Amino acid sequence: MAQDSLWETPAAKTLRAEPGFELDQLDRNSTPGFTGNKADGERLLEERGAVLSDLQELLYANGRSGDSRSILLVLQGMDTAGKGGMVRHVIGHVDPLGVQHAAFGVPTEEEKQHHYLWRIKKALPRGGYLGVFDRSHYEDVLVVRVHDLVPEDVWSARYDEINQFEKELVDAGTTIVKVAMFVSLDEQKKRLEERLDRPDKYWKYNPGDVTERGLWPAYQQAYQAMLDKTSTEHAPWYVVPCDRKWYSRIAVTELLIDALEKLDLDWPPANFDIEAEKARLAQS
Ligand code: AMP
């Protein structure tokens, strides 16, 4: 495996949420497993982005030949954690044709008529695709829990239900890469201030973000419960410190490369007679 030596331990090993993980101990400005600096990280993002791109093309090619396997990247994090930037700067390396991207906001009237997994199931990647969720079904045990949008007995049953749902997905050939992105309270303030200072960022600002910020401890508790209850063997969480964007981006690039390499893909064989086609082409 072509793991750059600047990683002293692979991202998939270092960042995996193991039982007993304590979120309040996480240094959100840290760069776990990585020994390089920002310049190293930025260079590496380009190098490894190219590797990711090649692997994604292999996945797509296999999908076109009937392989039903897929990858689903789940990005979950508070406002300003960098979910959108992750899509632009990491997923931006691969051919958009093979990407199925979905963002989940406040449920629409139509979505509210259905089970919370309804909109999720509609957005799942088909065979050969790299699915990307900007927020996900985990909102239904995060914002919903923090704001008591449904009674406790309803949201508390969802952890098991989500584990079961993901197990079925994995058994059907989807590798789920769940990334919990954590920014510090201070860094979030800086990023929100920037959104208020820059006309090109006003569109990202939502007055509600400051309300959610006021509920920080309740959110941290909800995130801790999510990690405790849904970091499973079949679909573990990876905890990524996000105060340094360059770090979070190389970390997620490595997680995706690792997931794709584990599929052990090869180029699909020709489904035509190569020699006959060469002869036909020569005569044409
Ligand atoms: P953004 O990602 O900035 O576009 O914001 C989307 C907003 O939708 C966030 O405040 C989420 O917490 C909220 N949201 C996403 N899913 C749900 C849900 N199932 N119930 C309530 N709010 C949600």
Ligand code: MG
């Ligand atoms: Mg937002």
